[in-house]
Amino acid sequence: xxxxxxxxxxxxxxxxxxxxxxxxxxxxxxxxxxxxxxxxxxxxxxxxxxxxxxxxxxxxxxxxxxxxxxxxxxxxxxxxxxxxxxxxxxxxxxxxxxxxxxxxxxxxxxxxxxxxxxxxxxxxxxxxxxxxxxxxxxxxxxxxxxx
Numbered sequence: 744x745x746x747x748x749x750x751x752x753x754x755x756x757x758x759x760x761x762x763x764x765x766x767x768x769x770x771x772x773x774x775x776x777x778x779x780x781x782x783x784x785x786x787x788x789x790x791x792x793x794x795x796x797x798x799x800x801x802x803x804x805x806x807x808x809x810x811x812x813x814x815x816x817x818x819x820x821x822x823x824x825x826x827x828x829x830x831x832x833x834x835x836x837x838x839x840x841x842x843x844x845x846x847x848x849x850x851x852x853x854x855x856x857x858x859x860x861x862x863x864x865x866x867x868x869x870x871x872x873x874x875x876x877x878x879x880x881x882x883x884x885x886x887x888x889x890x
Contacts, residue, residue, distance in 0.1 A: 751876065752822070752873070752874050752876050752879040752880070753873035753874055753876050754873070756869050756873035756874040757869060757870060757873050759869050760866055760867075760868075760869030760870035760873075761870065763865070763866050763869065764866055764870065767862070767866070800841055803838050803841055804838060804839060804841055804842055806835075806838055807834075807835045807836070807837070807838025807839040807841070808835065808839070809835070810831050810832070810834045810835030810838060810858075810861065810862075811831075811832050811835035811836065811839070812835075813831055813835075813865075814827075814828045814829065814830070814831030814832030814833075814834070814835060814861065815828065815832060816828070817831060817865070818832070820882065821875070821878040821881070821882055822874040822875040822876075822878040822879040822882065823868065823874060823875075824868070826864075827861070827864050827865050827868055830860045830861035830864050830865075831861040831862070831864075831865055832861070833857045833860075833861055834857050834858040834859075834860070834861030834862055835861075836857065837853075837854040837855055837856070837857030837858050838854075838855070838858060840854040841854075
């Protein structure tokens with residue numbers, strides 16, 4: 744446990760960025776393999792495709808909630824740029840439009856285009872810059888003093 748606390752906040756942020764990148768790549772690859780298998784097999788019933796689309800929709804809605812919450816936390820923090828928090832909240836709101844299909848169809852593809860800037864900016868910032876270590880430590884010390 745001591746080794747984890749000794750690691751630099753910048754290094755931890757970059758590792759979070761690497762994890763985020765690997766998770767994104769895995770998700771995209773997995774979706775491509777499943778849709779490709781359905782197309783190649785040709786015998787997959789339409790209900791299977793329908794179930795997959797509902798499952799994907801369900802996951803995107805929960806991911807939307809996650810994006811809104813993470814965006815809010817980033818906005819409130821002092822060690823990441825607030826604009827990334829705003830972009831991440833917008834990404835989450837774009838995903839949350841999927842809760843109401845008529846709205847999602849009306850706004851498509853603009854509702855999902857909101858996801859790109861938020862997720863890509865967070866990913867790149869974590870990978871390239873990390874966090875503002877000085878502000879990270881200030882906020883950690885302030886939190887420790889409140890306890």
